[in-house]
Amino acid sequence: MTQQKNNHIQADNCLAPRILVVTAVDAERDAVLRGLDENTSFTVIAGGVGPAAAAVSTALELAASPSYELVISAGIGGGFSGAAELGTLVLADVVIAADLGAETAERFIPLDELGFGSASLPVSEAWRERLQGVIRQSGLPLHVGPVLTVSTATGTAETAGLRASLVPGAAAEAMEGYGVAQAAAKLEVPFLELRSISNAVGPRDRAAWRIGEAMQVLSEAFSAIRFIAKEMHQ
Numbered sequence: 679m680t681q682q683k684n685n686h687i688q689a690d691n692c693l694a695p696r697i698l699v700v701t702a703v704d705a706e707r708d709a710v711l712r713g714l715d716e717n718t719s720f721t722v723i724a725g726g727v728g729p730a731a732a733a734v735s736t737a738l739e740l741a742a743s744p745s746y747e748l749v750i751s752a753g754i755g756g757g758f759s760g761a762a763e764l765g766t767l768v769l770a771d772v773v774i775a776a777d778l779g780a781e782t783a784e785r786f787i788p789l790d791e792l793g794f795g796s797a798s799l800p801v802s803e804a805w806r807e808r809l810q811g812v813i814r815q816s817g818l819p820l821h822v823g824p825v826l827t828v829s830t831a832t833g834t835a836e837t838a839g840l841r842a843s844l845v846p847g848a849a850a851e852a853m854e855g856y857g858v859a860q861a862a863a864k865l866e867v868p869f870l871e872l873r874s875i876s877n878a879v880g881p882r883d884r885a886a887w888r889i890g891e892a893m894q895v896l897s898e899a900f901s902a903i904r905f906i907a908k909e910m911h912q
């Protein structure tokens with residue numbers, strides 16, 4: 679049995695959920711839940727599209743329940759060519775707000791250069807290594823690298839090239855990770871981002887998006903990691 683209130687779903691028999699998973703949309707949340715067994719330590723919420731909605735949803739949930747020891751930003755995402763192909767997973771080793779900054783006639787100036795803080799936020803290395811090991815053991819194709827957070831999904835080869843040049847080794851882009859990471863940092867909860875690649879970062883071709891396949895791989899990833907909370911404490 680599960681309890682459902684608004685867009686929160688949680689296992690009945692789990693008194694203190696320890697891992698919070700924040701997706702953008704309901705379809706991603708449901709894919710994560712399909713992969714998780716109900717007898718687990720996860721709460722899964724659909725926090726909305728974009729970094730602002732994701733940050734607010736995450737902060738409210740973390741503040742309401744002090745038992746969380748990990749928050750994962752998860753869902754589908756775009757993969758950078760040569761790094762992450764359709765049907766693969768990307769686990770972030772850093773998240774970068776790739777369009778946060780200022781535009782000039784010559785170039786884009788990132789937040790760090792403007793002196794307003796950092797556009798990069800770290801992930802928990804201990805949790806990343808653990809998830810990386812478990813997902814690799816399951817046989818799912820996994821790439822570890824930088825995941826960009828953008829407010830506007832890339833739709834041209836020019837923007838894809840610009841973003842790849844700003845972040846060497848860029849593996850994937852999505853629209854929530856930096857927001858979830860900001861909330862997690864403020865509330866001092868370790869953070870990860872996991873993306874299942876549904877489309878290539880580049881010229882927009884909605885018909886070529888493989889959302890169903892990406893949702894299936896997302897489910898399989900969470901099936902593989904569903905006992906991770908217990909294992910971290912053994």
Ligand SMILES: O=C(O)c1cccc(C(=O)CC[C@H]2O[C@@H](n3cnc4c(=O)[nH]cnc43)[C@H](O)[C@@H]2O)c1
Binds near residue numbers: 702705706728757854
């Ligand atoms: O159209 C549908 O049927 C549909 C079903 C489920 C999810 C979607 C989404 O579009 C999810 C939006 C979510 O996906 C991330 N995303 C995916 N690809 C990219 C990308 O190339 N660039 C940036 N973000 C991407 C993003 O996190 C969105 O919140 C549609």
